[in-house]
Amino acid sequence: MVTPSTIDKLFNMDTLVKEPAAKATISDTPSTTPKTMDQHTQPSSAASTPSATETKPVIEIDNVSFSYDNGKTNTLRDISLDIAPKQVTAFIGPSGCGKSTLLRCLNRMNDLVETSMISHGEIRIMGQDIHAKDVSAIELRKQVGMVFQKYNPFPKSIYDNVAYGLRIQGIKNKSKLDEAVEKSLRGAALWDEVKDRLKTSALGLSGGQQQRLCIARTIAVQPKVILMDEPCSALDPIATAKVEQLIMDLRQDFTIVIVTHSMQQASRVSDRTAFFYLGELIEYDETNKIFTNPAEQRTEAYISGRFG
Amino acid sequence: MHTGGHILDSFNDSLTEFKSTTLMMGSAALRNLDNSIRGLIERDKTLCNQAIAADDDEDLLELEVDRQGMAIMLKYRPVASDLRLVIATMKISSNFESASDLAVSIAKRSRKIIKGQEIPRVTAIEPLYELVSTMLKNAVTAYSDLDLNQAIALINQEEEVHKMHKKISRKFSREVENECPEYREYLNILFICRWLERIGELAIDIAEEVVFAASSEDIRHSDDIPSSVLEAAANQTNQA
Ligand SMILES: Nc1ncnc2c1ncn2[C@@H]1O[C@H](COP(=O)(O)OP(=O)(O)OP(=O)(O)O)[C@@H](O)[C@H]1O
Ligand SMILES: [Mg+2]
Numbered sequence: 001m002v003t004p005s006t007i008d009k010l011f012n013m014d015t016l017v018k019e020p021a022a023k024a025t026i027s028d029t030p031s032t033t034p035k036t037m038d039q040h041t042q043p044s045s046a047a048s049t050p051s052a053t054e055t056k057p058v059i060e061i062d063n064v065s066f067s068y069d070n071g072k073t074n075t076l077r078d079i080s081l082d083i084a085p086k087q088v089t090a091f092i093g094p095s096g097c098g099k100s101t102l103l104r105c106l107n108r109m110n111d112l113v114e115t116s117m118i119s120h121g122e123i124r125i126m127g128q129d130i131h132a133k134d135v136s137a138i139e140l141r142k143q144v145g146m147v148f149q150k151y152n153p154f155p156k157s158i159y160d161n162v163a164y165g166l167r168i169q170g171i172k173n174k175s176k177l178d179e180a181v182e183k184s185l186r187g188a189a190l191w192d193e194v195k196d197r198l199k200t201s202a203l204g205l206s207g208g209q210q211q212r213l214c215i216a217r218t219i220a221v222q223p224k225v226i227l228m229d230e231p232c233s234a235l236d237p238i239a240t241a242k243v244e245q246l247i248m249d250l251r252q253d254f255t256i257v258i259v260t261h262s263m264q265q266a267s268r269v270s271d272r273t274a275f276f277y278l279g280e281l282i283e284y285d286e287t288n289k290i291f292t293n294p295a296e297q298r299t300e301a302y303i304s305g306r307f308g
Numbered sequence: 309m310h311t312g313g314h315i316l317d318s319f320n321d322s323l324t325e326f327k328s329t330t331l332m333m334g335s336a337a338l339r340n341l342d343n344s345i346r347g348l349i350e351r352d353k354t355l356c357n358q359a360i361a362a363d364d365d366e367d368l369l370e371l372e373v374d375r376q377g378m379a380i381m382l383k384y385r386p387v388a389s390d391l392r393l394v395i396a397t398m399k400i401s402s403n404f405e406s407a408s409d410l411a412v413s414i415a416k417r418s419r420k421i422i423k424g425q426e427i428p429r430v431t432a433i434e435p436l437y438e439l440v441s442t443m444l445k446n447a448v449t450a451y452s453d454l455d456l457n458q459a460i461a462l463i464n465q466e467e468e469v470h471k472m473h474k475k476i477s478r479k480f481s482r483e484v485e486n487e488c489p490e491y492r493e494y495l496n497i498l499f500i501c502r503w504l505e506r507i508g509e510l511a512i513d514i515a516e517e518v519v520f521a522a523s524s525e526d527i528r529h530s531d532d533i534p535s536s537v538l539e540a541a542a543n544q545t546n547q548a
Contacts, residue, residue, distance in 0.1 A: 264385055291387045293524035300388045306313045 056127065057082035058224060058255045059106060064121035066098075066105060071119040075101050078120070079281045081274055088247060088256045090266035090287065093276035094302065099259045102276070103227050106130075106257065107144040108137045126224060142169075145218035149230040151211040153202035158185075158194050161202045161213055165221040180220055188216035189246050208239020215246060219254070226250065228258040232265065244269050263303050267291045275299045319384045323393070326376045327452075330397050333369045333404040334448035336362060340411035341444065341507065345437045348418035348500070349430055356422075359415035366408040373401040389521070393454075396521035400451055403510045403517075407444060410503045410510075417496050427490045429483065433497060433504075436476045439469060440504045443511035450515055454522040456541035460533055462515035469508035477501045 059082065066076035076098045083089050091099040101110065105123060108130060110116045123130050130140050142165075153161050162181045171177060181198070185191040190212045194205070202213055211231060218226055228247075232240040247256060247269045260266050266273050267287055274284040275296070283296045294300045301307055314320050340359040347355035377398045380386060386394050421427070443462060450458040480501065483494040516528050523540040527533060 303387045
């Protein structure tokens, strides 16, 4: 090993910072005030100071097992992971390992399957057990929005698509709606492309634009968490890059969980990565660690294309 | 760790070829070093010329390694141990190339020395040469097997090579200071001693890249070998 003496002469060693400012997202200062769920869950708990709630995990998955057939078989087994605020977390793993299932647990989309059940454990979002009796799925989904693989705008105008969730919430005031629609479309990096055709059908947009419109529709209601299930799998490289840029921008305000089959996408956009295999969480760590030096042999085999 | 086992056969094949091209550079550097020093000691100009001529091949191989490395990055987007191997290999190949360049410098200087009068004490350089040549050989095998134990042993030889260089060059500088009749030749041998020492340092640099490829720890510019590397080395021993 070369002795540092030569470098010493050239640089003041104190100025050489080894670690760049990593993990900045954790210490992001809150830009929004706590929303309904907070108030809902912690009516007047003096113990939870604002700073404590911001650094606390937004999503806590606690020993969760999940079954599609009334508990006969568990599709997810004993999953535990915490997701910190304003982080992008990628779920990766082979087809059928349960990524979408877990994602759909987070906003109770699986409720639609009648025989489905959480057979063990608990999921908390902002401290609230999402299966508690007093939490409605509709309330939950205001806080936990979802963007799907197959972009699915409604057969309505661009404007109406974005205003949809707000109107459901009872907002009728036109200037308020206009303002929210513009803000959301800007937030989804779509405003400049559609501002002159807001009243035309959303179905006339390109695939990439439709996917960003769906993201605009999701962020319009200001959720805390955005779930994305393979949001770019039907998009070309340019549209994919735009959505990825958007994900990185949205991280300032939202906590994002993204399911992706692209290892490159996971390494580009996410802070942490969870690798699932056959319904189990095998490894969950900083994305950089997972893709340069994973701890588990199975993770390494999967990400480097060694699974037989 | 392993170049085999990918679902894509062409990925396995590319990595294997990439590694063997680099290993070829390693053995060529060794041979060039050998020829240059033997040329000096045996006063054989042909050996010196061989070392000088063979360096052109080494240059071409270096370009080839870079081309292959870039193609692997582009086509297969390596991650984890594959990524570390590709990055380490590209640096190792450039270290082999530098070692071969130094062998050329040694050969050219040797050619000059043997044009002059015989120098009785030239064989005093042999212990330094043997040490450095063994180090370079060990660097080649440590890379070939991604052998952490061998890499660590090499890194621990740093002081030994510096000491040996000091000891041997002191002998030659004494001749220069005494203004013995062959003092010019000894002056040139002092240069050769320094280049040999430098090749030893390159072998250590290669060992550090092997440690990175095999364990993901970047130990360049650090004083100690981290315990995680020692543990990984012990694991390799147990698996063997
Ligand atoms: N609605 C459902 N009813 C019953 N079983 C289901 C249902 N949805 C998914 N499964 C099963 O649960 C397992 C996990 O499926 P899931 O869709 O979560 O996998 P995934 O990791 O998202 O896969 P992919 O990468 O292919 O999207 C699979 O075996 C699947 O067949
Ligand atoms: Mg899925």
